[in-house]
Amino acid sequence: MIRLWNRSLTTRFVAIMLLALALSQGISFLLFADERGQALYRAMKAEFLSRSATVAQVLESTPPASRNDILRASDTGYSRFWVSRDFPSDASRWREEAKLRLADPLPSVASLANPVAEERRAVTPVVATTAGVTSVETTNLRPWTDLPAHAWPLSRPAKFLYLDDSSGMGLAVQLKDGSWLSTAFAKKMVNPLLTSQSIISLAVTAVILSICAAFIARNMTRPMRRLAVAAEALGRGETLQPLPERGPTEIRQTAEAFNLMQARLQRFVADRTRMLAAIGHDLRTPITSLRLRAEFVSDDETREKMLSTLDELKSMTEATLAFSREQAIAEETRNVNLSALVESLCDDLVELGYHVSFLDSPKIGYRCRADALKRAVRNLVENAVRYGERARVSVASRPTSIEIVVEDDGPGIPIETMDSVFAPFFRLENSRNRETGGIGLGLSIARNIVRHHGGDVILSNTGSGLRAVISLPVVELRTEGKTAVRRVPLAGLGLRLDKRSPAV
The missing domain is CATH 3.30.565.10 (Histidine kinase-like ATPase, C-terminal domain)
Structure with missing residues (x-):
């Protein structure tokens, strides 16, 4: 991973974008986690009040003989309904009863089809078991509070309390025949920061962001790659066409500087080659003149040494001219x-x-x-x-x-x-x-x-x-x-x- 990070600018750009996405999403989760929990709690409370009002209306519109069947059918894994003759004024005792009823498992389909078994269950004392039910703490809690008619679906007031410090709730409402419907609700509220939907959404966002970042990075680095190729070819002595001077200001200025540098280098090499050729060419005349004068030296040994030196100087001059001529030829x-x-x-x-x-x-x-x-x-x-x-x-x-x-x-x-x-x-x-x-x-x-x-x-x-x-x-x-x-x-x-x- 470190090797890939050091090698590719695109990888760095994508990694930075993904890191920014992770940080922004993490901060958002921390900021809105409490708000999400409160929204879930309000929705759960609204559901509880609506279901309680519905059960109360059903009980008032059906014969009393069907009341037990309606109550049993209305029970869920996290709510219980029962009817008492008088108002349960003792909130602590009511909470204990609610705890026992919530802990009692729901009857099976076979027991509901067997009236005798169900009647035997009805007279059997409730044993507190906590399997599958949220624990309900009943100490240091407030008593019943009034729930006005405008705060829930029915047009009459009711009594409301909390079973525990988190999500447990209880409600008691008087029916038309004078009896009281009690409702106990205890459902553990789960508010995970990452759900399957949020993970999928985050993954899709990361993929789209990575594609966009890679596309942008490649477009940004394309002029740099073109410049690297041109610089390498120039270092190898190749003759290049000027780079296109277009794009953002920074890229355009870089291309202009490279083209100017290339022109200066080519002009410098050409000037040096011309100067070398001129020097070699101009040396021919004095060398020839010295050779003619050396022929008139009377001392044979001195004349031979001078001619040998002039021949060597002439060879060096001819080699210099040949070298300059080859340098001047721009081979493809x-x-x-x-x-x-x-x-x-x-x-x-x-x-x-x-x-x-x-x-x-x-x-x-x-x-x-x-x-x-x-x-x-x-x-x-x-x-x-x-x-x-x-x-x-x-x-x-x-x-x-x-x-x-x-x-x-x-x-x-x-x-x-x-x-x-x-x-x-x-x-x-x-x-x-x-x-x-x-x-x-x-x-x-x-x-x-x-x-x-x-x-x-x-x-x-x-x-x-x-x-x-x-x-x-x-x-x-x-x-x-x-x-x-x-x-x-x-x-x-x-x-x-x-x-x-x-x-x-």
């Missing part, structure tokens, strides 16, 4: 079979006489600038053959990266110079053969290309040579249901590449 990013790309490069180098071997590797699809990445691998392979006699190349897929590994059998390089060898025009003097070496741009160009793809070049000594690893990131982002930037695993499935362009 596309999906390729990375293993096939590296294998074809190794085959080309073998035909040129290089000692290069490509180890069997699974087919791996990757989205990149193929020509630039091919040049980076070529620089590393040529570097391995030049200084380590031979190169072994392989491609491997890791959970979070794709690795192109180049190993040689050379002497390796000192650990303290692992970072320095990537500097432009840097060459090792002791552990590398300078006469067979280049001008010191190979590793710098290779790392620059790989870093434009979001990866890096890592060097390490193996004890029997040097290992150079091109580590490319595996990124899988989705936006609006479309795969934006992803690596498609192809091992064992044949080549299947996603042809869709970045959904930015």
Whole structure:
């Protein structure tokens, strides 16, 4: 749950909405619980008075011989009716009698059909049993109180009292023949905070609220996902269309800032490339002039050293111009079979006489600038053959990266110079053969290309040579249901590449 909470903004939004719902419903239950209990009590009292009035009217409209049958038929599990000759003025004794009658179980259907058994039951003393009947406390309670005619259904007054401190009630009303109808009622009032109806209502509300919250959260995070995809693609050096500048003010301002940043970066890179090309181009003229003047030096040894230095300077200038020209070309990013790309490069180098071997590797699809990445691998392979006699190349897929590994059998390089060898025009003097070496741009160009793809070049000594690893990131982002930037695993499935362009 914590992992899901940290991963998804939608989950957080839904959880917060559900927590707010639970808190609001809990506060509502606490505030209205007493009001609900009072409403239930008023309804129960109204039912008691109405039933008592109905029984009184039925007794007055039927012959006296049927009175006992009517009383027995009117009894319920929580109310009893009986008739006495005189008014029960002693409230305490009446409460005791009511308690006994309420505790006495109702007669069964068979006993009602057997008059003799029912008559025997009528003369049998009532034994107080409390099974299924609410206990009635009769101490410290008020005596009878007058119930005016307007307070209940009949047009005559009655007497009313409470059997206990909660929900027990009693009523005595005089009939037309002078006798008194007594009614005792004791029903435990249940007022649960959560009923089945409230639970169902709360569950339905929670589901609807969760759906609405998820929909709102996804709409809110869609521009953020689009921005994340665009930022990742920009970091990999891809050329992007400007993000749509629409939506709420905050989203629109973020898109505007990203588009402005992208334009500034592209302008900065273009300016730097043009400046580098201009410097390399302008150096050609003085180098040529110096070479012509060096030809007139009379000392042969001095002349050869000067010409050698000028040739080296010219090579560095030509390499700089070539690098700037490649930087100025905006290569399109596309999906390729990375293993096939590296294998074809190794085959080309073998035909040129290089000692290069490509180890069997699974087919791996990757989205990149193929020509630039091919040049980076070529620089590393040529570097391995030049200084380590031979190169072994392989491609491997890791959970979070794709690795192109180049190993040689050379002497390796000192650990303290692992970072320095990537500097432009840097060459090792002791552990590398300078006469067979280049001008010191190979590793710098290779790392620059790989870093434009979001990866890096890592060097390490193996004890029997040097290992150079091109580590490319595996990124899988989705936006609006479309795969934006992803690596498609192809091992064992044949080549299947996603042809869709970045959904930015």
